[in-house]
Amino acid sequence: MTKGSINVSVENIFPLIKKFLYSDHEIFLRELISNATDATLKLKHLTNIGEAKVEYGNPQIEVKIDKDTKKLHVIDQGLGMTAEEVEKYINQVAFSGAEEFLDKYKDSAKDSGIIGHFGLGFYSAFMVAKKVEIITKSYKDEPAAHWICDGSPEFTIEPHDKTERGTEIILHIADDEKEFLEEGRIRELLTKYNKFMPVPIKFGTKEINDPEHEPKTITDKDGKETKEPYRKITVDDIVNNPNPAWTKQPADLKDEDYNNFYRELYPMQFEEPLFNIHLNVDYPFNLTGILYFPKMTNDLNIQKDRIQLYQNQVFVTDNVEGIVPEFLTMLRGVIDSPDIPLNVSRSYLQADGAVKKISSYITRKVADKLKSLFNNNREDFEAKWNDIKVVIEYGMLSEEKFFEKAEAFALYPTVDGKYYTYEELYNKIKANQTDKDDKLVILYAADKDAQHSYIEAAKAKGYEVLLLDSPIVSHLIQKLETTKEKVSFARVDGDHIDNLIKKEDTTISKLDDDQKKSLDELLKEVIPSEKFMVQLEAMDSEASPFIITQPEFMRRMKEMQATGGGGMFGMGNMPEMYNLVVNTNHELVSEILNTKTRKKQERLINQSLDLARLSQGLLKGEELTNFIKRSYDMIK
Numbered sequence: 001m002t003k004g005s006i007n008v009s010v011e012n013i014f015p016l017i018k019k020f021l022y023s024d025h026e027i028f029l030r031e032l033i034s035n036a037t038d039a040t041l042k043l044k045h046l047t048n049i050g051e052a053k054v055e056y057g058n059p060q061i062e063v064k065i066d067k068d069t070k071k072l073h074v075i076d077q078g079l080g081m082t083a084e085e086v087e088k089y090i091n092q093v094a095f096s097g098a099e100e101f102l103d104k105y106k107d108s109a110k111d112s113g114i115i116g117h118f119g120l121g122f123y124s125a126f127m128v129a130k131k132v133e134i135i136t137k138s139y140k141d142e143p144a145a146h147w148i149c150d151g152s153p154e155f156t157i158e159p160h161d162k163t164e165r166g167t168e169i170i171l172h173i174a175d176d177e178k179e180f181l182e183e184g185r186i187r188e189l190l191t192k193y194n195k196f197m198p199v200p201i202k203f204g205t206k207e208i209n210d211p212e213h214e215p216k217t218i219t220d221k222d223g224k225e226t227k228e229p230y231r232k233i234t235v236d237d238i239v240n241n242p243n244p245a246w247t248k249q250p251a252d253l254k255d256e257d258y259n260n261f262y263r264e265l266y267p268m269q270f271e272e273p274l275f276n277i278h279l280n281v282d283y284p285f286n287l288t289g290i291l292y293f294p295k296m297t298n299d300l301n302i303q304k305d306r307i308q309l310y311q312n313q314v315f316v317t318d319n320v321e322g323i324v325p326e327f328l329t330m331l332r333g334v335i336d337s338p339d340i341p342l343n344v345s346r347s348y349l350q351a352d353g354a355v356k357k358i359s360s361y362i363t364r365k366v367a368d369k370l371k372s373l374f375n376n377n378r379e380d381f382e383a384k385w386n387d388i389k390v391v392i393e394y395g396m397l398s399e400e401k402f403f404e405k406a407e408a409f410a411l412y413p414t415v416d417g418k419y420y421t422y423e424e425l426y427n428k429i430k431a432n433q434t435d436k437d438d439k440l441v442i443l444y445a446a447d448k449d450a451q452h453s454y455i456e457a458a459k460a461k462g463y464e465v466l467l468l469d470s471p472i473v474s475h476l477i478q479k480l481e482t483t484k485e486k487v488s489f490a491r492v493d494g495d496h497i498d499n500l501i502k503k504e505d506t507t508i509s510k511l512d513d514d515q516k517k518s519l520d521e522l523l524k525e526v527i528p529s530e531k532f533m534v535q536l537e538a539m540d541s542e543a544s545p546f547i548i549t550q551p552e553f554m555r556r557m558k559e560m561q562a563t564g565g566g567g568m569f570g571m572g573n574m575p576e577m578y579n580l581v582v583n584t585n586h587e588l589v590s591e592i593l594n595t596k597t598r599k600k601q602e603r604l605i606n607q608s609l610d611l612a613r614l615s616q617g618l619l620k621g622e623e624l625t626n627f628i629k630r631s632y633d634m635i636k
């Protein structure tokens with residue numbers, strides 16, 4: 001028996017590991033299973049290249065709990081270690097054997113999927129165990145070794161009579177970590193971290209119907225048929241799927257396979273994803289994965305944290321912030337890359353060159369996929385637009401590259417259910433919707449019903465009206481206005497249609513300047529100035545006499561502030577402000593001016609104002625009651 005002391009330079013590493021290295025104790029299991037997987041994949045590699053002359057077979061990893069003796073076992077059938085190797089790889093902490101292996105077999109082992117990196121994973125066992133044993137038998141023709149360490153730097157190592165190749169790690173679970181002796185807890189961890197690891201992991205057994213046995217149908221004397229029960233057999237309970245979809249070639253997968261994998265990832269999710277994007281690069285970095293576009297709602301906040309990050313099929317985190325561009329964190333799926341440094345802070349991550357490349361690669365892939373979906377089946381793409389627009393619009397706002405690419409597939413739907421690309425829209429409306437200052441005015445509505453009368457007025461002029469109703473649309477409009485030349489967006493209820501797209505002034509006012517002045521004074525006396533800005537306009541005599549509008553600028557600033565950023569400070573708290581556009585050419589307006597008694601004038605003004613408010617949905621409560629009462633009085 002050899003006694004020794006673990007590398008003195010790391011004398012104090014145990015308390016350190018216990019406290020700081022991993023804040024989550026539960027990750028010890030992930031580390032041990034990663035090592036077991038590495039040991040198995042290393043053996044596979046060595047047999048492949050003919051260096052290990054042993055039968056590889058169908059190795060699996062077993063996790064076992066022994067509640068009575070308070071032990072947890074992780075057993076593999078990998079390459080094992082000789083006593084000398086235990087000394088080297090286990091006792092010299094922070095000397096990563098995985099790294100050495102990859103170094104030695106640099107060229108041939110680069111795609112072997114080996115996980116280890118830092119040479120500290122094994123010691124995470126001491127976060128939950130007061131004593132750890134390793135019983136290991138190398139594939140080489142040497143006796144097995146038995147290593148024991150109680151968490152102090154002292155250890156013992158002696159020969160063992162184990163004959164099967166592989167390693168068994170035995171954790172004597174500490175008293176305050178008893179949760180790791182519970183079957184439910186361990187199963188939960190296996191599902192979280194190891195669900196897609198490449199070597200089958202056995203955790204206990206389960207009973208299934210014997211597939212070899214076809215139950216007979218028995219007919220009794222009354223002619224009643226009963227089916228014989230299935231014969232049950234006990235099989236290993238394999239908790240993982242070693243070949244998840246993302247590790248396969250896109251050509252080998254059908255839509256159904258992608259959808260099944262989605263279900264595997266999100267068992268509680270009943271809706272099918274809209275489409276998926278298979279990621280697959282090996283230069284200049286390694287990355288595979290599948291991203292899914294789920295149906296989006298308009299609530300941006302509740303949809304994050306659904307993409308899972310893996311490294312060589314080991315689950316790492318579901319917080320991909322900094323790795324995936326912000327707007328894509330609304331998607332779902334998996335990303336697997338050994339090239340993402342994880343032992344660094346998030347802010348460092350964002351500055352990392354490799355990570356930046358990964359992020360822009362993902363952005364590009366998503367844009368390419370959207371473009372090909374649009375080109376290959378426009379009808380289908382249009383049908384899905386409503387469910388995906390939030391992501392696309394958000395991406396256009398936040399990633400310049402994506403904004404440029406989105407030119408090819410971003411859609412602008414109209415209130416009549418047509419969908420234009422920006423270019424199509426531009427060509428369609430250029431002739432009719434360019435104002436006298438040579439500016440193109442794009443009209444839009446946010447709500448088809450609430451803005452119905454304004455939409456109709458615009459359509460009567462032959463204008464196209466877009467329907468833009470996503471939560472960040474005011475930001476997007478702002479962005480488009482600053483990127484495109486001589487273009488402005490105007491919501492249909494922002495002003496009278498003739499003012500929204502000002503053509504050469506042709507309408508002559510029926511009122512002279514004196515009449516206008518007295519009308520203006522009268523209106524300002526009757527109408528509360530803190531709510532409405534009165535504005536006289538000579539419009540078509542057929543247009544409404546009173547029109548309430550909300551100035552585009554004000555409304556947009558308020559909206560932008562409500563959805564974060566962009567708006568002016570303090571705007572969100574401003575009271576609602578409306579314009580009251582009075583059509584001086586309307587008969588009713590002349591009547592107001594010419595009515596003799598002041599009382600009757602006020603009644604006409606208030607009645608007209610209320611009608612204008614009613615059409616904007618702004619008349620409520622007591623004012624509505626008064627309006628109705630007044631209306632009955634007037635028709636009496």
Ligand code: ADP
Pocket residue numbers: 031035036038039076078079080081089090095096097098099115116117118119120121122123167
């Ligand atoms: P890393 O996995 O990053 O190399 P670890 O601390 O997890 O670091 O493991 C240290 C080394 O111990 C491994 O590189 C490997 O050589 C050896 N080792 C650990 N577990 C096993 C195992 N189950 N089978 C064979 N070797 C192992």
Ligand code: MG
Pocket residue numbers: 031034035115116117119121122
């Ligand atoms: Mg390891």
